[in-house]
Amino acid sequence: MKQLEIIFWVLLFFVFYAFLGYGMFIYIWLKIRRLFKKDLSKNEQNFEPPVTLMIASYNEKDYLPEKVENSLALDYPKDKLRIVFITDGSDDGSPQLLGSYEGITVHHSYERQGKIAAINRGMRLIDTPFVIFSDANAMLNKEAVRSIIKNYKDPKVGCVAGEKRIIKKTTDSASGAGEGIYWRYESALKKMDSELCSVVGAAGELFSVRTELYEPVEPDTILDDFVMSLRITLKGYKIAYEPGAYAIESASASIKDEMKRKVRICAGGLQSIVRLKPLLNIFRYGTLSFQYVSHRVLRWTVIPLFLLLLIPINYALHDTYGGLYTFLFIGQLIFYGAALLGWYLENRQLRLKVLFIPFYFFIMNLAVFRGFFRYVRGGQSVLWERAKRA
Numbered sequence: 001m002k003q004l005e006i007i008f009w010v011l012l013f014f015v016f017y018a019f020l021g022y023g024m025f026i027y028i029w030l031k032i033r034r035l036f037k038k039d040l041s042k043n044e045q046n047f048e049p050p051v052t053l054m055i056a057s058y059n060e061k062d063y064l065p066e067k068v069e070n071s072l073a074l075d076y077p078k079d080k081l082r083i084v085f086i087t088d089g090s091d092d093g094s095p096q097l098l099g100s101y102e103g104i105t106v107h108h109s110y111e112r113q114g115k116i117a118a119i120n121r122g123m124r125l126i127d128t129p130f131v132i133f134s135d136a137n138a139m140l141n142k143e144a145v146r147s148i149i150k151n152y153k154d155p156k157v158g159c160v161a162g163e164k165r166i167i168k169k170t171t172d173s174a175s176g177a178g179e180g181i182y183w184r185y186e187s188a189l190k191k192m193d194s195e196l197c198s199v200v201g202a203a204g205e206l207f208s209v210r211t212e213l214y215e216p217v218e219p220d221t222i223l224d225d226f227v228m229s230l231r232i233t234l235k236g237y238k239i240a241y242e243p244g245a246y247a248i249e250s251a252s253a254s255i256k257d258e259m260k261r262k263v264r265i266c267a268g269g270l271q272s273i274v275r276l277k278p279l280l281n282i283f284r285y286g287t288l289s290f291q292y293v294s295h296r297v298l299r300w301t302v303i304p305l306f307l308l309l310l311i312p313i314n315y316a317l318h319d320t321y322g323g324l325y326t327f328l329f330i331g332q333l334i335f336y337g338a339a340l341l342g343w344y345l346e347n348r349q350l351r352l353k354v355l356f357i358p359f360y361f362f363i364m365n366l367a368v369f370r371g372f373f374r375y376v377r378g379g380q381s382v383l384w385e386r387a388k389r390a
Helices: 002-036 064-072 094-099 115-123 144-153 174-196 224-233 255-275 287-300 303-321 324-346 353-377
Strands: 051-056 081-086 104-107 130-134 157-166 206-210 238-249
Touching: 002 174, 002 287, 002 303, 051 064, 051 115, 051 144, 064 081, 064 094, 064 104, 081 115, 094 104, 115 224, 130 144, 144 157, 144 206, 144 238, 157 174, 157 224, 174 238, 174 287, 174 353, 206 224, 206 238, 224 238, 224 255, 255 287, 255 353, 287 353, 303 324, 303 353, 324 353
Parallel strands: 051 081, 051 130, 081 104, 157 238
Antiparallel strands: 130 206, 157 206
């Protein structure tokens, strides 16, 4: 039974560390480091190199007028900002609609091979030193381009990750509210990651790369933005985080849509771990490997399994010792009971805000199991249909 106790506390430690402990650790680490390290950053002005804003879209005609208007309104010299849409496979009239706008370049192929195949094709046509990627349904703040590009004054920066923001609505579903909370926490972690060493992967809603560092990504890659950005760190560059550049989009329209999105991400996460094997070598990549394992690998691999194992192990310890183990077991029952109640009420369009966090935490970890089996079966197509947004 003593061995079971040890196993319990080890599993509990890793669960706590993956979701909260890592953030607490690097927060303290950075506080201490700032005491001995002066801030040498400067407010650089007049850095306005040519930039391409690339939007790869598939059958997103409904979003395009707003996206075009948003892109043309960005605060950057018009003669230095090229706006390019890649609409491969779209048959909803997207290419024709985009072709009616001045200042917009459209590259279209009738063959649909997936987003990353479209980006790979589009990158061969780019001649600017920097490229900013964004999604058709994500709206950027006016200063986004300037805020991103200023980071490239540092020659060590090879990629810049913008911030993803979820529109908060009073009518949001539990999954939508949970997604908003999750991304606020992720943004805080990314800011600390960037200061410590490097952001661990960029989100496709808004990120940028040095064109010369881009290398074509395998066409069956699920998380193209994640793999694309981290391969730049393998070349010795860092991913900077720029909260002054943000993309705004609505939350998923329903539990079904959010689960669909999460399962795809988890399947892609496992694929990414395999394709980014060198990053697991802490002797070569040091702090970056530590960040990668702590922030990403644990969540996409063992942590959901640890959560599952904690339930029967905790029950056995409660049955034998009582006391603290009983308290923790009751706590688990209450937490998962709240998550299941949140799911039940959400399916009936009834919402209690107190249930949002346990509900979202539950579906986030359930998606890892489903994503694992989908990845093992090879069932996640790169030609996925975007989850509906509210």
